Amino acid sequence: MVVVLAAVEGGICAQQILNDKEPAVHVLHVQGRVYMLVGAGANITVQVGDRAVLVVDAGVPQMSEQVLSAIRTLSQAPIAFIVDTSMDEDHIGGNQNVAKAGHFNLGLPGEATGASVIAHLKALDRMSAPTGKKPPVAEDLWPTDTYDNDKWELFNDEAVIIEHPHAAHTDGDSTVFFRRSDVVSAGDIFTPEHYPVIEAQRGGTINGEIEALNQVIDIMVPKEGEEGGTYVIPGHGRLCDRAEIVNYRDMVTIVRDRIEDMVKKGMTLEQVKAAKPTLDYDGIYGADTGPWTTKMFIEAVYRDLSQSKR
Template sequence: MWFVLTVVGAVVATGVTPKARAQQNQAPAPADLRVMPVQGSVYMIVGAGGNIALQIGDEGVLLVDTGLAQNADKVVDAIRKLTDKPIRYIINTHVHADHTGGNEAIGTLGSRVAGGNVGAGAGVGAGIIAHENVLNRMSAPTGEQAAAPFSAWPTDTYFTKKKELHVNGEAIIIEHQPAAHTDGDSFVHFRKSDVVSAGDIFVTTTFPILDAQRAGGINGIVAALNRLIDITIPKEKQEAGTYVIPGHGRLCDEADVVEYRDMVTIVRDRIEDLVKKGRTLAQVKAARPTIDYDGRYGATTGFWTTEMFIDAVYNDLSKKK
């Protein structure tokens, strides 16, 4: 049976600059946290910033993303309304603060499973997992000031195409999607529950957000969406089956991803054709390559406008290869 669990509280987005970091402000204000069961052992938490996936089982709790820092207490309250099991793992789909902001507060409340000849502090705090590029962005590998405190860093990283876990009796595959929304994006696939947490590669609320400062690109977005379609399986007549938790927006299935992928591909191809013809950015904007989709995904104000999207795609496709 489907139900919604509400955690009362205001969601206040932090003030950051738009464009490349705009997605960090996507949480509405004010709003309540909502928790809904997806299927299997997976739940979805909405309203803390980016969407959060929550897996609960005998071993404890696994989170995919943690929302904005100021909403960490509400996220914990929402979890505790479902279970008193310890928080064992946090997986970050990418680096942005609306998905990693709660790492420190939530992670320090957890405890990881440790055994054998390990250090004294090995079982303290939840294990935080992400692609190595997320750690590189959050830490200070060049000696500069770190973007996040050490306790928020994903110190359990992977650098290959994928990382595999087995938690709460379920196989979980974390799969890197290079140069998409950022350079550190991952899908998290709960195999038994048949749920994929997609991060901000797939959203239902806006055109794709390309973080050029962190090596995001439109072709990487398209490739990642195609991969997401590969790993989702619909039920009869293209509905239900594998559920997809987007970075922002409503719960989806494969048909929704296909529709979004088609939109992104069409707009990308239109802009690419104009770039190849030598059109300027102003001429591309005048051609209105997104006109068919502006009513659903476009915006003239806010953190990520249609104009910002066209700017980002044009600049990406105009780069010398």
């Protein structure tokens, strides 16, 4: 099932609502050539060019059929590029299925099938393993093309700027800016439904996370009244504009500052937890259960800052 909606100047109008019995992929027109697909794991960004479709993140594999159907409601052009914003399964799980449905070498006879799957080199490093060892991620899901510096630029009827925040959610993250459509796809460095997931074992750091948020904020320009203008598609959660990612950055910075102050005072992790440094934000971003709890967030920040202090 596919549900199509259109964002209009911050408001919204329903265009098409179909069967609601099965798991749904919802399509939201953000602006310009960019759409947001919701319901297939991580948020998926679809940018529709005249001759090719670019997809940011492919969602979970079990929803690939619905994802492809949703994309086909937007364009019949081939899917040429998939950009992975991270190495997480809910972002890359559909890589193979979505890539197979597209192709990169447009118009050439005997071309190889499959879209180009792009990620930062460090993401590939984290997914793969030396020859003879079992990789953490199946090879079918690996990127086919990587970049190893800070930026990679493409053109698909508008400038598409892929940037690499160094050590935020992980050390293999990418953000994607669609310059003419004025939309940023931020991946899991911005998750307005919960505290940022800092995966220290995969190179993530709290200060890198804040820097990554600031990088995204730097390229965003709001319309008058601090609303609309550049939109940001988070890794999970609703479509946002600058005011909301700024609030999120403020929250992460304030929590970092509080825990850093406690670390400087020599407080133990247990003492920090007891001081509840996130109390005022827990009702918005916190969780007691699930894959990323408030406790885990505090521990990650504390350990990171304690190590930095040494």
